[in-house]
Amino acid sequence: MDVLFSLPIFGYLLGPALSSWSTSLNLLFFYMTWSTLVLSQPPIVVHIFGILAIRIVFFLIPSLATLFFDVSLPSLAEGIKHGGRSALPPRDAAALAKLLGLVLLNVSIITAIEGVLSFVFMLIFNEPVFKTTTTLPLPWGIAKHVLILLSARETLLYYIHRFVLHGKSYRWLSKRHQAYAHAKAGAPFSLRLMADHPLPLLFYRFLPLYLSAIVIRPHILTYFFVLTICTLEETLAMSGYTVVPGIIMGGIVQRSAIHYASKGTSNYGSWGILDWVNGTSKGRDVLEDVKREAEKHHVKERSSKKIDQGMSAVREGVKTRRSSRKKASQ
Incomplete structure (x- = not known):
């Protein structure tokens, strides 16, 4: 764990909250730490430890924390869950241990596959898949790549989720997805984000972002930043809580709860835009979220x-x- 938290991205993200340094000192410290890491470690090591750290910090730890809350205080948790008691996780120790084992296995598989693909890319092209240099990306470049990656990931995610995992053309994958991800009717809880069969999980949680990233090949810090956004968004979306801050994020949580409660008959995207365009939205749609957000401000x-x-x-x-x-x- 010490190795994971030594990655400079966490010093950069968590530094302002943990210290009273000025912004300039934080940036200097981040640059020095990042430069030391890049110069002392191979790009593939930086890549693998970076994605693993992001999934541990922004998915696994929050998911276990909310699971502990749901199991320890079910009477309080059901009051802030979409679907109430039906959305609570099982309290059986054996069932939870089995679920946690599947989650850890899937996190390991996804991380290993990304590492192998990146290593093969490096062997073929003699350079890392993402730019791993001491030179930091410029703000305009970060903004451009973040917008492209998030848009491409949302598009791929929607169509893969709808036509591959819930369609009739790929029955083997769709059956596995239904048997694992939709085994329990009702709103999900965050740990179920990775509680799917490994193959459907790769299609849905891994390929949309990774395929988009290897096309434009951004700086690895930009990729880490987008992966952090997506991981945190998915963890919150799967929480099932009605008290998630923000109207837009609250709408995403509600649509995710409806998707799982309806066994996957609607709400296939994360943002809800493509669901609204294609008529697969159910519940509060994205336009209503935007309208409420505008009225709020x-x-x-x-x-x-x-x-x-x-x-x-x-x-x-x-x-x-x-x-x-x-x-x-x-």
Whole structure:
């Protein structure tokens, strides 16, 4: 665990919360740590330990923490779960141990496969699949790649989830997905994110992001950042809690709960945009989430206020010019 937390990405992400250093000192410390790591370790080692650390910190630890809460205080947990008591995890120790074993196996398999694919890529092309250099990516490059990766991942995820894992053309995969991921009707809990048959899990949780990433080949820090976003989003989406902060994220959690409660008949994407476009959305759709978010931040009122301020400035400018002209003519 010490090795995992020594990765600079966690110093960068958690540093502001754990210390009172200024932003410039944090960035300097991050750059020095990152440079030391890159110069002292092979790119494949940085890659594998990075993705493993992200899945442990942003999936496994939060999932075990929420599982402990759900099992220890079921009467309190059911009050903040979509579906109430039906969404609570089993309290049987043997069932939970079996579930945890499957999760750990799947995390190991996904990490190992990504490591093997990246190693094969390096052998063929004589360079790492992602740019692993001491030079940090520029903000514009990060923003561009993050947008591309998230959009491509969402598109692939939706169509793979709908037509491969819940379609009729790939019966073997869809049956395994139904038997494992949808074994329990009702809203899920976070640990079930990785509680699927390994093959459907690879198609759904691994390929959409990894395939998108190897096409554009961003800096590995950008890839780590996107993987962190996706892992945290999926962990929260699978939690089943009605108290997840944020209207947009709350809508994602609700749609995920409906997807599992309905045995996978709707809500195949994460964001809900493609579900809305293709008519597979059920429950509160993404447009309603956006509308609520706008109302929450009083976007209309602020826009009207800005417009009024702009018009007032224009009127004042016109008056000033007219008065100047009159004085000049006199």
